[in-house]
Amino acid sequence: MATRDASWLGFSLALPLPTLLVLAYLLPLAGVLAWSMSTPGGIGFGNYRQIATDPLVVSILLRTLRICVAVTLISVAIAYFLAYHLRFGSPWKKRVVLIGVLIPFWLSSLIRAFAWLMILRANGLANTFLQSTGMIAEPLALARNELGVMIGMTHFLVPYAVLPIFSSLQHIDNRLIQASRSLGAGFWRGFKDILAPLSSSGVLAATIIVFIFSLGFFVTPAVLGGGRVVMVAEYIYLQMFQLSNWGLGAALSGILMVVVVALMLALIKIVGIRRLMDTAS
């Protein structure tokens, strides 16, 4: 009897956490999913049907996918380069990279988006500079289009990709690289045969993390896209708060969440929950 009592005590002590999760997450979530079934014409899958068929919604989803895939690939490539120098560079290089990676964490995404707008817009820093050096005659279209959004998002996401890649590089003994070179492999050969396979889990983790983040981008596309590059998060916002089309917004949220959860599960499966925690800390 004593053990039964003890296990009941343990159970009841652990109760607040699941209760909180149910109240704060699962219930509202169920509410959102319920909304997604309600259409102006009654209960049903109308919203989901609209998502699959409405050319506007489809084009926004495709644009989101296109931008997110491109941004993810570019961010991870840049992050690998930075993480490599953070791991193997001279102390001086390490310091520069570390500062460059950490400072953006302290700036809000809104400030960063506007800063990029100052640089990229038609009469911004970049165009003024290029025109004054005579390299271009007409200003380049760097902002208020997908390019501007991608630049802003990449800048935001690179630091998040650096950390998991750096962590996986950190686990690689420098002597493995030296060994490959002593055995006759040049830099790129050693990179391909030794460094790349041994850091692949970090790269994959970074890819998934950055992709998940990028799906939810809201401020950066709104500012740097100038209303012309609407991505799914902004579209959901428009549906729910500007057009009061709650059903469609909720259905899009639901789909987005399923995608994110699936990617999270893949991430945990690839990297292992323990490594993920290590990487995060």
Place this chain on the structure above:
Amino acid sequence: MEDVSKRFGALTALSSVNLDVRQGEFLTLLGPSGSGKSTTLMCLAGFEAPSEGRVLHRGEDFTSLSPEKRGFGVVFQGYALFPHMSVAENVAYPLVVRKIARAERERKVRAMLSTVGLGHYEDRRIQSLSGGQQQRVALARALVFGPNLLLLDEPFSALDRRLRGEMQSELTRIHQELGTAFVFVTHDQDEALSLSDRIAVFNKGRVEQIAEPSKIYEEPATTFVAEFVGETNLLDVTRVKAVGDPNLYHAHYGDTEIICRGPQDAVPAPDSKLSVRPEDVELHATLPVNGTQLNAISVRLLRSTYFGASVEALLGDQADRQFRVRLSTKRARNTGLEDGRSYWLSWPKGTGYLVPK
């Protein structure tokens, strides 16, 4: 290596090191921690660029050649095996990089694995091997492409004593079988003495002496070498002068007259250090009778330490100078060791070596 110096910022890791590795020899770099052995090896391998001096290989200047182009085998401390490859893939790697055809590659890998005693381990994962087996894989991988120089940085430091002994004799066998020149780094003097054709003793980034093991032990060029390799008693002797024999010298230790050996080429300074090895010294309860053959001084026993097969006695003379003597346990029992008692200490005339510097 010619006049190689290496500085890391303000720290001088190597100063004017000259080293000449001969065809097929087993050269050991011996020295205390931080003396520059690994740095020397890394300069040879090409992972560190000398701040000054040159690295030459068969007359060719290798100083700024990248490691992958030198074609030297390297066995790293901790083995540095590729964890995502099997044993055979590890060993085959240098051949794959060199684009050796598959059939020949497999033949060479198999032959090399059997040379290092890992005949049936081709498909094993690296993680499933013991330390000694990993060591063998590392050796096989560094040798399979037929380098004419193999560099080894403390390859046995992670192994326990028994395995260490086993791997040492394996290494000697492989060295003889292949005829490749080995440059081997260690801070273990026994390992250096028993394995090497020649030893280079390092101290504070300098080479103190390069010679055969017996010469290093019996004719140390500096007091550092005398004290670092084996144990010794360094006696301050005065009035050193040559006697007719080119090898023999006459000197005084306090008032006691001593006959000892010394360098052949250069006469040591009148005030020098005499190195007397503990195993050459005998302890007597009374003044030894055949005194004309011996250098003898009177001492008191301070303490003795038991080592199983032998006993080490610490003795002091009137001037408070200390001596270390190693006696067989049997001998010690016959003499009867008693702290505080007076003894005579002797070593044969013509043993003990005058250290030039």
